[in-house]
Amino acid sequence: MTIVDFIILLIIAGICGAIAQSLVGFSRGGCFVAIALGFIGALLGTWLARMLQLPEIFAISVGGQSFPIIWSIIGGALFAAVLSLISARGRRFP
Numbered sequence: 001m002t003i004v005d006f007i008i009l010l011i012i013a014g015i016c017g018a019i020a021q022s023l024v025g026f027s028r029g030g031c032f033v034a035i036a037l038g039f040i041g042a043l044l045g046t047w048l049a050r051m052l053q054l055p056e057i058f059a060i061s062v063g064g065q066s067f068p069i070i071w072s073i074i075g076g077a078l079f080a081a082v083l084s085l086i087s088a089r090g091r092r093f094p
Helices: 003-024 031-051 069-086
Strands: 059-062 065-068
Touching (some): 003 031, 003 059, 003 065, 003 069, 031 069
Antiparallel strands (some): 059 065
16 A cells, blocks of 8 residues: 555545534544544444445445445444543533
8 A cells, every 4th residue: 555545545534534423413623533533433334234244335445455435434423423422511411
């Protein structure tokens, strides 16, 4: 994998992470958080798809590495939802 492939992979992960954040409504951080969320979502989504024996719906091959777009968005949205529930900042319970 070359540096150009790695940068393309970072851009794809950032877009997937940003879409996942917008689906959940959780937007902390900026570009780096979206990239991290995209990669964590890809790991979580791929693991979930394997456990449920679901096919890889849409994947992009970059530098010989396959990046699952749909599972990255789904996994990122699940992870962002859990983060938003854990870090319920500003909420006051009576």
